[in-house]
Amino acid sequence: MSLSTLDLMNQKFILQLNAALAMENAGVERLQTRITEANLPDAKQQLEYHLQESLEHQKRLEQLISSIGGQPTQEKLGLPLPSYPPTMKEMMDKTMTKQEYELKRTEEDMIVENAEVCVYLNLIQQCQMAGGKYLDAISPLSKNMNEEQEQADWIKTQSPGMLAKLWPKILIAMTGEVIQETASEVRSKITEGAKDIGSNITEGAKDLAKTIDKGIQDVAK
Numbered sequence: 001m002s003l004s005t006l007d008l009m010n011q012k013f014i015l016q017l018n019a020a021l022a023m024e025n026a027g028v029e030r031l032q033t034r035i036t037e038a039n040l041p042d043a044k045q046q047l048e049y050h051l052q053e054s055l056e057h058q059k060r061l062e063q064l065i066s067s068i069g070g071q072p073t074q075e076k077l078g079l080p081l082p083s084y085p086p087t088m089k090e091m092m093d094k095t096m097t098k099q100e101y102e103l104k105r106t107e108e109d110m111i112v113e114n115a116e117v118c119v120y121l122n123l124i125q126q127c128q129m130a131g132g133k134y135l136d137a138i139s140p141l142s143k144n145m146n147e148e149q150e151q152a153d154w155i156k157t158q159s160p161g162m163l164a165k166l167w168p169k170i171l172i173a174m175t176g177e178v179i180q181e182t183a184s185e186v187r188s189k190i191t192e193g194a195k196d197i198g199s200n201i202t203e204g205a206k207d208l209a210k211t212i213d214k215g216i217q218d219v220a221k
Helices: 003-037 041-067 086-095 098-130 132-220
Strands: none
Touching: 003 041, 003 098, 003 132, 041 132, 098 132
């Protein structure tokens, strides 16, 4: 390959490695938020563990980028998280319990981890095709990919247990909502009934007053 071709290939690898680094930068920020959100001790501990792994992922990528003459980025890319329609998002915000929100966030965690695995797999395959100095990147990229895969596998295997722990609280919350709705309906019916009774009493009092007035008038005659 000509020198210009090698330079272009190098620039492309730097760009793609920086894209992976921007992904890790965003992932680290998200993990820090997730640690504060997590209610289950096991999940919180695993998130903390994976945060340390992700910090190492950043270092490996920074070293790779620097080793081929690039400048590691500090930027963050948008993670592949679901974007719900406004009406659906509004309904979710109004009705989802804290426990349901935790399950939804865990679902999103798995989406992110699998996306990261795909990014690293693609980079590794390109390094294999390019050969030469790029073969040196395969080992650190594989370490990153394997740790992302392990995190995705952990979420997958632990999800049933997490659901089992959170489900009773979800049911209690739903039962509470039903009770509140029923109580609200009862209050409304009592209020309406009271209005009807009050109206009937008022009409009865008017009729009684008319009868008394008539009686007084008849006596006076």
